[in-house]
Amino acid sequence: MTMIYLTFAVFLCFVLFQTIYVMIPLYKNEKKHAVKISKNHSFSVIVPAFNEEKVIENCIEGFKNVDYQNAELIIVNDGSKDNTLGVLNETLHLKPAQRMVDTRLKHERVTGFYQSKKLPGIFVINKKNGGKADSLNAGINFSENEIVVTLDADSILEKNSLNEMNAAFQKKGVLACGGNVLISQAFNKDLQPTLKVNSVIKFQFLQYLSSFYLHKRAQAAMNSITVIAGAFGAFRRETLFDIKGFRKTVGEDMDITLKLHRFIKERGKKESIIFVPTALCYTECPSTLKSMFKQRVRWQKAFIDCLIHYRKDYFRKLPKKFSVFFLVDQFTIGTLSAFPVLLTPILLYFNGGQLALLLMLMSGAFLLFVYQSLTTMFVSHLHGLRFSKTDLLRFLIFMPIDIIIFRMLVNLSFVVYGTLSYFHSPDSWNKVERSGKVAWKGVERA
Numbered sequence: 001m002t003m004i005y006l007t008f009a010v011f012l013c014f015v016l017f018q019t020i021y022v023m024i025p026l027y028k029n030e031k032k033h034a035v036k037i038s039k040n041h042s043f044s045v046i047v048p049a050f051n052e053e054k055v056i057e058n059c060i061e062g063f064k065n066v067d068y069q070n071a072e073l074i075i076v077n078d079g080s081k082d083n084t085l086g087v088l089n090e091t092l093h094l095k096p097a098q099r100m101v102d103t104r105l106k107h108e109r110v111t112g113f114y115q116s117k118k119l120p121g122i123f124v125i126n127k128k129n130g131g132k133a134d135s136l137n138a139g140i141n142f143s144e145n146e147i148v149v150t151l152d153a154d155s156i157l158e159k160n161s162l163n164e165m166n167a168a169f170q171k172k173g174v175l176a177c178g179g180n181v182l183i184s185q186a187f188n189k190d191l192q193p194t195l196k197v198n199s200v201i202k203f204q205f206l207q208y209l210s211s212f213y214l215h216k217r218a219q220a221a222m223n224s225i226t227v228i229a230g231a232f233g234a235f236r237r238e239t240l241f242d243i244k245g246f247r248k249t250v251g252e253d254m255d256i257t258l259k260l261h262r263f264i265k266e267r268g269k270k271e272s273i274i275f276v277p278t279a280l281c282y283t284e285c286p287s288t289l290k291s292m293f294k295q296r297v298r299w300q301k302a303f304i305d306c307l308i309h310y311r312k313d314y315f316r317k318l319p320k321k322f323s324v325f326f327l328v329d330q331f332t333i334g335t336l337s338a339f340p341v342l343l344t345p346i347l348l349y350f351n352g353g354q355l356a357l358l359l360m361l362m363s364g365a366f367l368l369f370v371y372q373s374l375t376t377m378f379v380s381h382l383h384g385l386r387f388s389k390t391d392l393l394r395f396l397i398f399m400p401i402d403i404i405i406f407r408m409l410v411n412l413s414f415v416v417y418g419t420l421s422y423f424h425s426p427d428s429w430n431k432v433e434r435s436g437k438v439a440w441k442g443v444e445r446a
Contacts, residue, residue: 010337011361017329018368022375024218035167043071043162044237045149046139048132050078052153053087055284060091062156062281064119068163073122074139075153079108079129088124092116097123099144105137105245113142132230133246133255140240148240150253152231154284156184164279165234173271175239176260177279178225179232180212184282193385195394200292202398203406204285210376213277213383220275224322226330227254228273232281239263249309250427251302258310262317277383291433293414300335300418305426307331338415362408369403 045063049056056075063073077085088094097115108130116122127138140148147169151157161179168177186205188194195202219225230253243259246252257273264271286292307326314323377387377395387395421428 007361010332011364013328014333014337014365015368017325017333018372020222021214021218022372024221025214025379026375028217028221035170037167038170040070041147041166041169042145043068043147043149043165043234044139044143044145045071045073045151045157046136046143047073047075047151047153047155048078048135048139049075049080049084049153050129050132050135051080051082051084053080053083055154056084056087057091058156059151059153060119060122062158063122065159066157066162067159068166070145071121071162072143072145074125074142075122076125076127076135076139078127078131078135085124085126092122092124093118094124099142102141102241104241105141107134107138107141110138110142131248133248133252136252137245140237140245143237146237147234148237149232149234150230151281152283154184155181155231156282157232158280158282161232161279161281164276168274168276168279169234169236171274173269174274175236175264175271176228176257176273177234178216178220178228178273178275179234179279179281180275180277181208181229181231182212182280182282183208183285185284185287187282193387193391195387195391195398198287199398199401199406200289201285201287202394203402204292206373206376206395206398206402208285209380209385210372212275213379214372214376216275217277217379219325220273222321222325223272223319224325225257225273225275226322226326228257228260229253231283232279234279235260247309249302249305250298251305254302254306255309258306258313258318261319261322262310262313265317265319289410293417296411296414297418297421300415301422301426301428303330303335304419304422335415335419338412338419365408366403369407370399373399373402 047056047059052059060073060075063071075088077088092114093116094114095117097113099113108128110125110127112124112126114124114126116124123142125135125138125142127135130138136150147165149162149165165177165179168174183201183205185201186193186195186197193205195205197205216225233253233256235256239260240256243256243263247255247259249255260273264273286295310318314327318326373395377392381387
């Protein structure tokens with residue numbers, strides 16, 4: 001009986017959080033209000049690059065097309081073993097450069113600093129391999145501008161992305177902003193969304209829409225953003241020095257978010273971390289189940305690492321609302337509940353009398369996910385994503401597959417395996433291979 005009560009309690013928490021994630025974005029005023037630009041901030045866009053010869057040109061192309069004057073791009077070649085540095089030299093025509101460098105953040109030895117002859121606003125740091133966090137710390141030390149943007153090597157900035165970030169930083173007390181990340185393979189040559197892609201990409205595209213347009217918007221409204229996506233985030237440079245930069249971990253983006261929340265609470269000032277849905281970038285997602293498995297296992301390891309690393313800070317040094325989202329929604333519902341769900345067939349074998357209860361709970365979860373998926377498409381439409389009638393039909397056909405196969409089975413498997421493997425190999429990275437192929441380059445989305 002105790003187990004039944006516990007099951008109901010977890011399910012009710014699940015319902016509560018899913019309702020929050022649906023209702024806040026659905027009823028939040030979507031009208032874009034003009035922001036008075038009192039200051040054009042300067043931006044340093046930092047791109048860690050380890051073995052990125054296939055995608056780095058797309059990243060550079062995206063930066064070239066950004067409609068913002070006061071910005072520099074710093075690519076950090078983190079001891080790549082492929083031809084990344086050669087591609088950079090061929091693309092940018094590099095020459096040795098010098099600048100005053102801050103030394104407050106520690107990182108592996110830098111062996112060269114270069115500037116592009118063709119594009120003077122682009123710089124390259126060549127350094128010994130130290131990992132992504134180490135590369136970001138090196139980039140911060142070498143940066144000169146007020147706002148640091150962290151960008152993945154396969155991320156392509158949308159034309160107005162930095163203007164949108166600049167508008168977000170006009171508000172006093174904003175220390176960091178999360179950008180909106182979309183899947184590049186799910187856009188055609190006219191930069192219109194398409195669901196004419198394989199099931200693995202389709203699942204990730206829809207999940208990203210839900211994660212950014214629903215989850216992050218709701219978390220931001222509650223001042224409880226759990227992670228600023230490493231693919232596109234923006235931070236006040238001095239704040240990064242105040243919190244001692246990025247920690248070397250498998251999930252540096254989640255870790256820096258928790259460090260910021262702790263920093264804000266300790267200072268006791270009206271400061272915030274916000275989400276900017278209009279600041280867009282496009283990233284390449286894994287195109288196969290095997291590659292997605294590697295990525296999701298790493299994400300889960302990152303979560304467990306932060307869960308343990310900050311174990312003494314919840315509700316004390318970290319805000320109460322954030323602690324609730326992190327411990328209840330992400331840990332209890334997102335991780336702990338995955339284990340009994342996957343063990344359901346075994347549990348039913350020994351206790352078949354609970355079949356009716358299981359079916360009732362699974363039916364409730366299925367209906368909630370359906371409502372969430374429909375809401376995701378509606379809110380995405382409000383933000384300018386226009387799907388064709390054929391794609392809407394594809395979406396409806398794929399929805400049960402998305403919920404039953406990918407969310408309830410595949411995703412839960414990743415969570416369970418990632419959690420267990422963390423205690424076996426917490427630091428293994430399992431880099432995902434990328435193709436660098438996109439149907440478009442340098443196009444502004446309507």
